[in-house]
Amino acid sequence: MPVSALVAKIARQVLTVIFIVALLTFIVGPLLWLAIRAFSTSWTYPRLLPDGWTLQWFGRVFDDPQLFSSIRLSIEFAITTLIVSSVICLPAAYAFSRFDFPGRRVFLIGLFATNAFPKTGLYVALAALFYAFNLMSTFGGVVVVHLLGTIVFMTWIPAAAFASVPRSFEEAARDAGGGRLRVFFTITLPLAMPGILVALIMSFLASFDEAQGTYLVGAPEFYTMPTEMYSLVLNYPRQVAAVFSILLSIPSVVLLMLVRKHVMGGQLAEGFQIR
Amino acid sequence: MARSHTGTGAASRGKIGGLLMASPPIIVAAVFVGFPILVAIAYSLGHVGGLNRTIATIARGQHTVAAWDQMSLGAYRDVFTDQRFTHDLGVTIIVTLIATLAVTALAWVIAVYLRTTPEGAWFRSGVAKLISGLAVVPMFIPVVIASWAMLTFYAADGFIRSLCADLGFQGPTWGYTMVCVAIGLVWTNLPFATLMITSGVQSVPDPLIEAARDAGAGLLTIVRTVIAPLTIVPTVIALTFTAIGTLGAFTMPYFTGPNAPSMLGVDMVSYFRSYNRPQQSVVMAVVVFAVAAVFGAFYVWANFRSAKDSGRV
Numbered sequence: 001m002p003v004s005a006l007v008a009k010i011a012r013q014v015l016t017v018i019f020i021v022a023l024l025t026f027i028v029g030p031l032l033w034l035a036i037r038a039f040s041t042s043w044t045y046p047r048l049l050p051d052g053w054t055l056q057w058f059g060r061v062f063d064d065p066q067l068f069s070s071i072r073l074s075i076e077f078a079i080t081t082l083i084v085s086s087v088i089c090l091p092a093a094y095a096f097s098r099f100d101f102p103g104r105r106v107f108l109i110g111l112f113a114t115n116a117f118p119k120t121g122l123y124v125a126l127a128a129l130f131y132a133f134n135l136m137s138t139f140g141g142v143v144v145v146h147l148l149g150t151i152v153f154m155t156w157i158p159a160a161a162f163a164s165v166p167r168s169f170e171e172a173a174r175d176a177g178g179g180r181l182r183v184f185f186t187i188t189l190p191l192a193m194p195g196i197l198v199a200l201i202m203s204f205l206a207s208f209d210e211a212q213g214t215y216l217v218g219a220p221e222f223y224t225m226p227t228e229m230y231s232l233v234l235n236y237p238r239q240v241a242a243v244f245s246i247l248l249s250i251p252s253v254v255l256l257m258l259v260r261k262h263v264m265g266g267q268l269a270e271g272f273q274i275r
Numbered sequence: 276m277a278r279s280h281t282g283t284g285a286a287s288r289g290k291i292g293g294l295l296m297a298s299p300p301i302i303v304a305a306v307f308v309g310f311p312i313l314v315a316i317a318y319s320l321g322h323v324g325g326l327n328r329t330i331a332t333i334a335r336g337q338h339t340v341a342a343w344d345q346m347s348l349g350a351y352r353d354v355f356t357d358q359r360f361t362h363d364l365g366v367t368i369i370v371t372l373i374a375t376l377a378v379t380a381l382a383w384v385i386a387v388y389l390r391t392t393p394e395g396a397w398f399r400s401g402v403a404k405l406i407s408g409l410a411v412v413p414m415f416i417p418v419v420i421a422s423w424a425m426l427t428f429y430a431a432d433g434f435i436r437s438l439c440a441d442l443g444f445q446g447p448t449w450g451y452t453m454v455c456v457a458i459g460l461v462w463t464n465l466p467f468a469t470l471m472i473t474s475g476v477q478s479v480p481d482p483l484i485e486a487a488r489d490a491g492a493g494l495l496t497i498v499r500t501v502i503a504p505l506t507i508v509p510t511v512i513a514l515t516f517t518a519i520g521t522l523g524a525f526t527m528p529y530f531t532g533p534n535a536p537s538m539l540g541v542d543m544v545s546y547f548r549s550y551n552r553p554q555q556s557v558v559m560a561v562v563v564f565a566v567a568a569v570f571g572a573f574y575v576w577a578n579f580r581s582a583k584d585s586g587r588v
Contacts, residue, residue, distance in 0.1 A: 013398065016402055020402060020405065020406070023406065023409055023410075024409065026458075026462070027409050027410075027412050027413065027462065027465075028409070028412065029428055029434060030421070030424035030425050030427070030428035030429075030434075030462075031412075031416065031424050033424065033427060033428045033433065033434045034420070034423065034424040034427055034428070037427070043432075045431075045432035045436070045437060045440070046432070046436065046437035046438075046440035046441055047437065048434070048437055048438065048441065087299075088299040088300050088303060089299070089300045091296045091297075091299070092296055092297040092298070092299055092300045092301075094296065095292075095293040095294075095295075095296035095297040096297055098293070099290065099292065099293025099294075099296070099297075100290065100293070101290045101291070101293035101294040101297065102290065102294070103294070104293075104297070107297060107301050109575060110301065110304065111300055111301065111304055113304075113308075113571070114304045114308045115516075115519070116515075116519060116567060116568075116570075116571040116574070117308065117312070117519075117523070117564055117567060118519055118520075118522040118523025118540070118563045118564070118567050119520075119523040119524075119525070119540075120523045120524070120525045120539075120540035120543050120544060120560075120563075121523055121540075121543060121559070121560035121561075121563040121564055121567075122308065122311075122312070122523070122560070124315070124543050124544070124547050124553075124556050124557060124559075124560045125311040125312050125314070125315035125557060125560055126307060126308075126311045127547065127553075128311070128314070128315055128318060128327065128330045128553055128557060129310070129311040129314055129315070129326055131329040131330045131333075132325075132326040132327070132328065132329045132330070144307055147303065147307075148303075148304075148307055148308060151300050151303065151304060154300075155300050205417075208417070209417035209418060209419070211417075211418060211419045211525075211526050212525040212526055212540070212544070215544075216544060216547065216548065226417055226418075226419040229419040229420070229423065230419075230529075233423055233530070238427070241423060245420040245423060245424070248417055248419070248420055249415070249416055249417065249420055252415050252416065252417060253415045253416075256414065256415045257415075260411075
């Protein structure tokens, strides 16, 4: 290899390393900086590590009834939202992929439009109406807000998953004497499961992480974990906010790890193309 | 995608059943998205009767009309003559454009790097794996946490300033500035854009890229003439989603931004909750919807075009 080519190759690798370090700092740096704080006694500027280490802040969060109840409330909202959203959206997803009814495309795009409104604007419009329906600061009102955040995931992604199940499989099973429902539950549903799972997990997290709408509609009655953060960072030591952040991130990290392969493999990207 | 069944009887049954099965989410979207927006537009134009009565009784500084066929642009005049609003609108649009372009550019760099990594090159494939893993990390983190993490990282006593101080010079304080808001919005929007664009770039057929390479084309030429034209739709989807997400952002600017100027998401919530002026808040929402509609139309256009190209329409 001539020297100039070697130099060019090394230069390219050095540039790549610089890019990686920058990307690593940009993406992981803030998270690490926050996570370390949860275990610190105090932290003096401009040191790069805390003055001392402790686990006392975890006890502080678990002993605080208000913080603990927000954790429970978040889980209740997420599960309720998931059940309601599944009942409403999954049959529709199947219909969108398998039946050719009038207005199918218009409706599919119409559903998508729920995501095309900037969130805060939509919640403000919704909150104005919630006063009339007596849904302000109610459990149902918050569920509606969370539900809206899941509709596109729960129709589009499963619809793409159902559509990717070859019709010939279903027809073969039906020819072999399987009933409509039996074919659906033994052939179609299992094959579409990865896509549905991605949708379910995205929806669970959408509800679990939702902050702005819950704050606008739910406060002051309902403080979930994310909305609790708004006041937490003002009223508690910074270490407590850091502990709370770690706790709030655990479900997301665990659940997304489970479906990481499918999300990265294109189920998500695939689900957002109009068919 | 959906083909009609054999026999007209089965087909029409499928049609009605399909419509019935598909209707629940459509009804939910109509009742809780479409309808509130129409009611809100009416409210912004001064209609305080009917469903708007409850909110109108507790609001301050409203402009009202007496009959259904009238309208008042008073609330719009209030909002648009407020220098703070016009300033914030400008800032919001600029931050949206910067964040959207930065996210798309970064996602493209990552996607092209992944696509052009030859098999067997251990350094490059290691790097490629690392980058593709890194780019989706923000998806795993709730926005509230991300916002707080951004603030502490770029604050006056944050990592960047600490590092600079240890190296012997004064670093920038980006916490509570629009710089931090823009950085944070790039951070939160990167995974979706990267997934969309990577998936698009990966689906460009190998022979096309190899043919261009055999013809002596450099990387930039290949990207410009082969990859880009085949990846327009995912790119547009990534652009619109990022732009709309940024326009409606509340949490990131609320945590990491300055008191003034702020982004419209923050203004809307404070007008609604703190200043008790919901009508002006709704006016801002309508303005934001109008800006978003421009991006949304772009998305629908791109998707229709691709559907047409592949013969799906």
